[in-house]
Amino acid sequence: MSVRVLRPGMLTTVQDRGRHRMQHLGIVPGGAMDPVAFELANALVGNLQGEAALEFTLLGPQLAFEAAALIALCGAEFEATLDGQPMPLDRPVLVTSGTRLAAGRARRGSRAYLAVAGGIAVEPVLGSRSTYLPAQFGGWQGRVLRSDDLLPLAPECAALSGARAERLRLPGGAPHRTVPWSAPSLTLPEREFIVIHAMEGRHFGGFDADSQRAFFDATWRVAPASDRMGFRLLGPALARVDGDELLSEPTCLGTVQVPADGAPIALMADHQTTGGYPKIAEIAGADVPRLAQLAPGAALRFVRCTLAEAQALRRAARQRVESARRGIAWKYQS
Amino acid sequence: MNPLRIEPLGDAALYAEFSRTLDLRINEALQAVAAALRERAPPWLRDVVPSLGGLALHFDPEHAALPEAPLRAATDLLLDCLKATARARTAGREVEVPVCYDAQFGLDLDAVAAQTGLDAAQVVRLHAATEHRVLMVGFAPGQPYIGGLDPRLAVPRRATPRTRVPAGSIAIANAQSVVYPFEIAGGWSVLGRTPLRVFDPQREPPSLLLPGDRVRFAPISRQRFEALR
Numbered sequence: 426m427s428v429r430v431l432r433p434g435m436l437t438t439v440q441d442r443g444r445h446r447m448q449h450l451g452i453v454p455g456g457a458m459d460p461v462a463f464e465l466a467n468a469l470v471g472n473l474q475g476e477a478a479l480e481f482t483l484l485g486p487q488l489a490f491e492a493a494a495l496i497a498l499c500g501a502e503f504e505a506t507l508d509g510q511p512m513p514l515d516r517p518v519l520v521t522s523g524t525r526l527a528a529g530r531a532r533r534g535s536r537a538y539l540a541v542a543g544g545i546a547v548e549p550v551l552g553s554r555s556t557y558l559p560a561q562f563g564g565w566q567g568r569v570l571r572s573d574d575l576l577p578l579a580p581e582c583a584a585l586s587g588a589r590a591e592r593l594r595l596p597g598g599a600p601h602r603t604v605p606w607s608a609p610s611l612t613l614p615e616r617e618f619i620v621i622h623a624m625e626g627r628h629f630g631g632f633d634a635d636s637q638r639a640f641f642d643a644t645w646r647v648a649p650a651s652d653r654m655g656f657r658l659l660g661p662a663l664a665r666v667d668g669d670e671l672l673s674e675p676t677c678l679g680t681v682q683v684p685a686d687g688a689p690i691a692l693m694a695d696h697q698t699t700g701g702y703p704k705i706a707e708i709a710g711a712d713v714p715r716l717a718q719l720a721p722g723a724a725l726r727f728v729r730c731t732l733a734e735a736q737a738l739r740r741a742a743r744q745r746v747e748s749a750r751r752g753i754a755w756k757y758q759s
Numbered sequence: 760m761n762p763l764r765i766e767p768l769g770d771a772a773l774y775a776e777f778s779r780t781l782d783l784r785i786n787e788a789l790q791a792v793a794a795a796l797r798e799r800a801p802p803w804l805r806d807v808v809p810s811l812g813g814l815a816l817h818f819d820p821e822h823a824a825l826p827e828a829p830l831r832a833a834t835d836l837l838l839d840c841l842k843a844t845a846r847a848r849t850a851g852r853e854v855e856v857p858v859c860y861d862a863q864f865g866l867d868l869d870a871v872a873a874q875t876g877l878d879a880a881q882v883v884r885l886h887a888a889t890e891h892r893v894l895m896v897g898f899a900p901g902q903p904y905i906g907g908l909d910p911r912l913a914v915p916r917r918a919t920p921r922t923r924v925p926a927g928s929i930a931i932a933n934a935q936s937v938v939y940p941f942e943i944a945g946g947w948s949v950l951g952r953t954p955l956r957v958f959d960p961q962r963e964p965p966s967l968l969l970p971g972d973r974v975r976f977a978p979i980s981r982q983r984f985e986a987l988r
Contacts, residue, residue, distance in 0.1 A: 448806040448817065449793070450966040451900045451940075451958075550960045560900050560941055562960040627766060627774065670933075672781060673897065673904065675808045675815035677769045699810055699897030707769040710820060732830075735770035739820055 426492045426578040428541070430570050434486035434528065439545050439564035439576075440538075442475040444553035448675070448698045455555045455563075458653060458694045458717035459536050461746055462500030465608045466540035468753045469497035469517045471589040476544025476579075477554035479570075481537045483720060485528020486570060488539075492522050494578065495542040495586035499608060501534030501718060507601045515607040519590045521600060534613045534718040542586040543579025558653065559695060592757050606756070609749055611742075612714045618644060618724035621712045624735055626681060626704035628671070636663040640689075640705055641727050648688070649721040653695040656716065658725075662687030665703060673701040679708035679716075693717060709735035711742035760788045760841065762813075765834055771820040773833055778812035781934060783906050786894045789814055790971035791847040795840040804833060809970050810895045811904065851892065851971035856938070858887070858929055858976045859984035860951035867917070867948035871931070874914050883978060885909040886950055891936060891974040899943065901958025901966035905936040905974055920946030927952045929976065936976075938968070951976075954987040 430437075440463065443456025457463035457480060466478055479486075485503045490496075497517050498505060505512040505528040507520060514537075520526070531537065547554050547565050556564025565576060579585070595602040629637065639661040648657035663683050676682065680692045682702035691708060692700075694717070708716065709730055719725060730738070760777060768774040778785045786809075793809040796816070800807065803825045806817035816833045818825060826832040860883040862868060868879045875882065891907035908931060916932045921944065924930065928939045930947035937947055940957035957967045968974065979987070 445805050445819070447965075448808045448815075449896060449970060450964065451896045451898060451902050452965070551965060557900075560958065560960075624767070624770070627768070672779065672811045672813075673895070674776075674810045674813055675768065675772075675774060675897070677772050677815070677817065679769050697898045698808065699895065707767075710770050732767050732770055739770060743821065 426580060426582045428576045428578060429489040429491060430572055430574040430576065431487040431489055431525070433570040433572055434481055435484035436482040437486045437570040438480050438556040438558070439477050439547055439554055440480045440556060441477040441554045443555050443694070444551045447551065451698050452551065453696055453698050455557050455695050456553070457538060459500050459612050459714040461612045461714045462536070463538045464746060465749055466497045466499035466538040468750045469499065469515070469608055470495045470540045470542045471585070471757060472540060472542065472544060476540065477547060478545065479539040481528055481539065483531050483535050485537070487525065487527045490520050490522060490524045490526070492578065492583050493520065493586055494582055495519050495589050497540050498537050499540070500537035501531040501613065503531050503537050504529035510601065513603045513607070515610065516603045517593060518601050518603045519586060519595055524601065531720065535720040536717060541578055541582060542589055543582040546577040546579045557695060589757070604756070608753060611745055611749065612718050614715070614718060614723065618726060619715060619719070620728050621716055621725050622709035622730040622735060622738060623681065623706040623727045624709070624730060624732060626706045628703035629705055631665050631667060631703055632705055633664050633666050639663065641729050644724050644726055647719045647721050647723050651721055653693055655690040655692050655696055658689045658691065663689060663705060671701050671703060673699045676700045677707070679710060679713045680704050681706040681708060691716060709738050711735070711738035760785060765837070767830055768815055772815055772817040773830055774813055774815045775837055776813040781811055781906065783892065786811060786906065787848065787892070788844070790851070791844040791849045792840050793970065794849055795844050796837065799836065799840065803829065810897060849971045851973045852969065854968060854972050855975050855977050856953050856955065857979040857983065857987060858951040858953050859979050859981055861981050864928070864952035865950045868950055871912070871914055871948050871950065875911060877911065882912065882950065885912055887976045887978050891976070893968045893970050893972040893974060894935070896966055896968065896970055899940055901940040903938055903968040906934065908934050908936060914948055916946040917948060920944055924949060925952065927954065927957060929953060954984045
């Protein structure tokens with residue numbers, strides 16, 4: 426059981442929930458940039474264990490399914506077709522053997538997850554199937570997909586797909602069968618610029634007054650040189666009062682650090698585990714998946730929040746995901 | 760040893776700062792605390808990351824057993840472990856890292872010799888003579904920051920970083936040595952290269968060096984380098 430890659434798209438990788446508990450060895454968790462869309466894609470095809478999915482970036486791949494499979498594409502709104510017909514997004518779709526999925530550009534958002542019943546069956550490395558590009562391990566041969574790659578699916582994919590389609594009572598007849606309902610989009614940018622909650626970072630007080638104000642007043646744009654490691658932000662240059670060298674110290678997902686050139690970098694899924702640049706802010710964990718959906722050139726503003734507010738945002742975001750997952754699970758049970 | 764500050768790191772971690780400058784004694788104590796923390800870590804405490812002058816504790820924000828106030832709970836645990844390890848020393852493993860200091864690997868040997876007023880052979884001798892200690896593994900998978908450099912080898916970072924430093928290169932700056940696990944850009948002065956794999960995801964543990972390890976650099980010939988590769 427496999428999927429053949431006809432065209433790889435801009436940056437398509439295998440991702441899951443990431444590899445944890447190894448940051449003291451310099452190994453970052455990594456995993457899906459938008460874990461919310463990732464979890465919903467999996468829920469739609471009946472996967473409950475964080476099975477590996479494909480992460481599409483800005484320009485999606487063209488794939489051929491060499492077996493029948495229950496699939497779902499969640500996250501950014503990609504122009505996607507199945508054998509030339511528009512592909513329904515955020516829904517479980519049963520494709521037949523030989524079906525061609527062609528994903529074009531992302532119309533809204535920048536990353537989507539293609540989940541397949543049973544998951545992408547690459548070998549786990551250090552407990553995860555996520556691709557870690559900087560060190561070239563995990564996922565499919567530690568790299569982005571290329572044309573002619575033959576990605577393994579779970580051996581039970583066809584059986585699982587059939588049984589799950591049955592439980593969802595997919596209507597018969599059509600070549601690509603789907604359901605009349607869809608999962609909600611929880612992380613896509615809602616307008617021209619988005620608001621991201623951030624706490625003052627450990628070194629906030631070390632920046633001059635203008636920079637402290639500018640960080641929360643300015644409109645920032647995601648720079649083209651942004652990747653899974655970090656988003657470089659274009660806006661006013663930020664300057665420190667003192668220029669002391671800092672000892673390298675741990676960072677985390679959402680840390681906003683400022684190198685000597687004054688342009689902040691928001692650390693994303695594949696960020697380095699430690700760094701020596703001053704931390705001006707820490708993005709609320711609940712808002713990191715929304716940030717991950719911004720394409721280069723997209724605009725954002727930071728709004729100051731407290732730790733308690735960030736924790737409340739996290740609880741609210743988690744409740745929205747849980748409620749969506751319960752809704753999907755109910756469709757499987759009824 | 761007492762923390763200077765304990766503060767949140769984002770909304771799912773804390774950072775306890777013990778020193779703002781490199782202090783080998785404090786770093787050694789940090790390794791003992793980290794070991795105690797790892798032993799006693801509740802399931803929601805996902806990562807214990809000792810660094811040069813502090814320690815980060817990362818929580819699993821989705822864990823069912825996450826306490827109401829995780830920061831408070833983690834701080835209490837940290838303070839407990841600090842008390843328990845007040846006099847403890849981690850022995851650390853003893854690891855010998857073979858290094859070929861030949862000119863074709865030691866790209867900056869001559870430059871370091873010129874900066875320090877030594878000759879290249881003396882630079883090698885001084886680097887290999889002392890016992891070093893892994894202060895932190897970070898930045899990239901398996902990348903060790905190693906303290907214990909002879910003070911006579913004090914050099915700053917290179918003015919212009921190299922865009923590519925070969926994997927296995929051993930380089931010095933800021934009173935430390937580093938071993939590059941992969942070919943990456945780097946601004947430290949390269950003295951030699953080890954034939955060993957610094958990071959191998961298929962090995963257990965994947966990292967050649969662990970925080971707290973005592974390290975000796977053993978000079979080897981070019982032939983030995985090829986044989987060990």
